[in-house]
Amino acid sequence: MLTLYKPALEELWFRQKLCEDPATMSYNRALGGTVPFPETRWRRFYETWVENADEFSHFYRYLWDDALGFVGEAAYRWDPERKIHLANIIVLAEYRRRGFGGAGLALLYGAAKENGVPVLYDDIAEDNPSVGLFLKNGFQVEYRTDEVTMVRKTL
Secondary structure, three states: OEEEEOOOHHHHHHHHHHHHOOOHHHHHHHHOOOOOOOHHHHHHHHHHHHHOOOOOOEEEEEEEEOOOEEEEEEEEEEEOOOOEEEEEEEEOHHHOOOOHHHHHHHHHHHHHHHOOOOEEEEEEEOOOOHHHHHHHOOOEEEEEOOOEEEEEEEO
16 A cells, blocks of 8 residues: 655655666656755755645655555645646656556645645656656646646646
8 A cells, every 4th residue: 555654864865766766767857867865965855845844835755655665755845936836756767657656646636635735736847758647647737838748736
């Protein structure tokens, strides 16, 4: 069974693994691919996203599978410039195509709704195949450009 798991600071090794894994971050090719997440950045990230987070503006959890352990992450954040909540879901490459993305999205928008978020968006790089995942899970295309597809789901 998949659940949302609030990580401890010392468990941010898994986020580091996600961000620095080329296969997992292949969707991020247009924006540079992998993202360094050294241990020196863990404390600040943790304070903002987990420890002191107002769950309306910042929400971060791991996707936990009872049989496999950590399989991904799910998050959203308030973007003050655009005045929207942006979703983020990443499944470790070795666990893709097993239903974790869709189940994780459902858990994420359930948590967002509980926290008073009325609408979730995501701006997905045009070459990212996860657009289909979002559409399959109730998101609608808001607009498309040459670079991104913006999707939205009213909660």
